[in-house]
Structure formats: structure tokens, C-alpha cells
Amino acid sequence: xxxxxxxxxxxxxxxxxxxxxxxxxxxxxxxxxxxxxxxxxxxxxxxxxxxxxxxxxxxxxxxxxxxxxxxxxxxxxxxxxxxxxxxxxxxxxxxxxxxxxxxxxxxxxxxxxxxxxxxxxxxxxxxxxxxxxxxxxxxxxxxxxxxxxxxxxxxxxxxxxxxxxxxxxxxxxxxxxxxxxxxxxxxxxxxxxxxxxxxxxxxxxxxxxxxxxxxxxxxxxxxxxxxxxxxxxxxxxxxxxxxxxxxxxxxxxxxxxxxxxxxxxxxxxxxxxxxxxxxxxxxxxxxxxxxxxxxxxxxxxxxxxxxxxxxxxxxxxxxxxxx
Numbered sequence: 001x002x003x004x005x006x007x008x009x010x011x012x013x014x015x016x017x018x019x020x021x022x023x024x025x026x027x028x029x030x031x032x033x034x035x036x037x038x039x040x041x042x043x044x045x046x047x048x049x050x051x052x053x054x055x056x057x058x059x060x061x062x063x064x065x066x067x068x069x070x071x072x073x074x075x076x077x078x079x080x081x082x083x084x085x086x087x088x089x090x091x092x093x094x095x096x097x098x099x100x101x102x103x104x105x106x107x108x109x110x111x112x113x114x115x116x117x118x119x120x121x122x123x124x125x126x127x128x129x130x131x132x133x134x135x136x137x138x139x140x141x142x143x144x145x146x147x148x149x150x151x152x153x154x155x156x157x158x159x160x161x162x163x164x165x166x167x168x169x170x171x172x173x174x175x176x177x178x179x180x181x182x183x184x185x186x187x188x189x190x191x192x193x194x195x196x197x198x199x200x201x202x203x204x205x206x207x208x209x210x211x212x213x214x215x216x217x218x219x220x221x222x223x224x225x226x227x228x229x230x231x232x233x234x235x236x237x238x239x240x241x242x243x244x245x246x247x248x249x250x251x252x253x254x255x256x257x258x259x260x261x262x263x264x265x266x267x268x269x270x271x272x273x274x275x276x277x278x279x280x281x282x283x284x285x286x287x288x289x290x291x292x293x294x295x296x297x298x299x300x301x302x303x304x305x306x307x308x309x310x311x312x313x314x315x316x317x318x319x320x321x322x323x
């Protein structure tokens with residue numbers, strides 16, 4: 001999908017400064033702007049920021065869109081770039097190019113037809129996920145089937161510079177192929193990464209966790225996460241309280257605290273309680289910590305690379321149309 005993007009030429013590294021402030025606050029400095037973010041005790045994750053997603057009604061065929069992760073704050077989400085919540089009819093996301101990143105598309109409702117210029121074709125249903133590595137260049141189309149109104153979440157996942165030149169590839173993860181672990185009062189469905197000793201089937205170039213958690217009213221769960229993974233939550237249904245501090249309801253998004261520089265084998269827990277029957281998605285990944293320039297359908301490291309991508313597309317170097 002090709003949402004409007006903002007160009008980011010460079011960004012300063014994120015440095016965590018430990019301070020004593022009610023014993024559970026830390027200071028973050030980014031681009032010389034100071035902010036206080038709530039931090040949990042050792043071994044505990046908390047929600048460091050959260051918001052209600054705002055939606056724009058666009059009319060036909062792109063009926064409605066909301067930014068779960070707005071693209072103008074991408075440095076806070078590293079390795080993620082943006083996340084869009086879209087309702088659309090056929091004709092919204094016809095043939096278009098991408099380069100330099102990966103997409104993860106989750107179907108909430110309706111039927112999503114995907115075609116690409118490698119002769120790929122598939123139809124995805126509610127609960128299905130498609131992973132795409134755009135790499136050095138991809139052309140594809142994402143369309144509603146027939147007269148369906150399709151509702152999707154699409155996450156953009158960055159690639160490090162060393163992988164931006166890789167060959168494009170696609171992987172469908174059907175809902176029945178994503179392991180569902182039964183827990184007290186609910187389930188944890190594992191699309192990517194590992195939890196409860198079970199691995200998900202998604203094989204992304206940048207390893208991430210992608211889980212769906214369902215809990216009945218009054219039930220609780222403690223989710224184990226890598227300490228050095230940045231991440232976010234999106235509420236699909238109900239209301240949940242996280243770390244006994246922050247309560248979030250349907251269509252709210254939240255950023256997780258994390259420990260920059262922690263060892264890869266260090267973990268902590270996010271404590272979750274359902275105040276009513278609830279369902280959420282959680283995504284986590286290790287920050288890439290590289291400069292990012294994003295414009296239109298391309299995500300690269302420099303302005304020159306962005307100009308090259310646009311020129312390559314105009315010169316036909318992305319191959320024929322996907323439709």
C-alpha cells in the first residue's frame with residue numbers, strides 16, 4: 001500500500017538517561033527534546049505512550065484510514081516505520097512499487113486479493129497475514145475481492161542497509177497455520193517469533209515477534225518479551241490493563257518500554273489483564289539504528305537512494321505491471 005509519506009533525512013540516536021523520579025520514571029533525549037516516559041521495575045514492561053487512533057473518512061474507494069503508527073514519528077518505532085488501518089474497495093491499492101523495506105498485512109475482515117509481477121496470486125481472509133520483502137524492488141497490487149469492503153492493518157518493517165538490495169519475496173501465513181497456544185482464559189496465536197516454546201511460521205528478514213492475544217473478562221496473562229525489542233500494541237477488541245498502570249480500549253495503540261543495549265538473551269514480562277472480553281495484536285523487534293529516508297513507496301538510507309529508486313521505477317527496472 002502506498003500512503004502519503006514524510007521525508008526524514010536524519011535522526012539523532014536515542015539515548016536513555018537514568019534518573020530518580022518517583023522511582024519509576026526515565027528521561028529520553030531525542031533531537032535535543034526531553035520527555036519523561038513511565039518505566040517499570042526491573043523485569044517488567046510498561047506502556048510508555050498510548051493514544052486513540054484517529055480516522056479519516058475518504059469516500060470511495062479508500063473509505064477510511066487511520067494511522068496506528070503515524071509516519072512522522074518513525075524514529076520512535078525502530079525497526080518499524082508506520083502502521084495503517086484501512087477500509088477500502090477495489091481500485092484503492094492497484095499496481096504500485098516498493099523498495100527498501102518489508103510489509104506485514106493482517107486481514108481483519110473481508111477478502112484481500114494479492115498479485116505481484118512474479119506471477120504470484122493469492123486471496124487472504126480474516127486472520128490471515130501476508131509478509132512481503134520489497135528488497136531491491138517489488139511491484140504488486142492489494143485489492144478487495146469483487147464488491148467486498150476489506151479491512152486490513154499494514155505494518156511497514158524497515159530493512160538494514162545491508163539487506164535493502166535483496167531479492168523481493170512473499171509469504172502467506174494463513175490463520176490455521178499460525179500456532180494457537182491455549183492459556184488460562186484465552187489463547188496466544190503466534191504468527192512470527194517465539195512464545196511459550198512455540199515458533200511462528202513467518203520468516204521475515206528482520207526477525208520480529210507478532211502475536212495475537214485473546215483473554216476472557218477478568219483473566220490475566222504475563223507475556224515474555226526480549227528486553228532489547230522495541231514494540232507496540234494495537235487493541236482489536238475490548239479493554240485491557242497493562243502492568244497495572246495503563247488501560248487501553250478498542251482502536252487504541254501503545255508503545256512498549258524497552259532496554260536499549262540489553263543482551264539478546266535477556267527477557268522481561270508484560271503483565272496484561274482483560275477488563276472485558278478482549279483481543280489485541282503485539283509486534284516487537286530489535287531496533288536497526290540507521291538513518292532513514294522515506295518517501296512515497298520507498299524507504300532507504302539517503303536522499304540519493306530515494307532519487308535512484310524513483311528513477312529506476314520510471315525507467316522500468318522494477319519489471320512489468322503486477323496486474
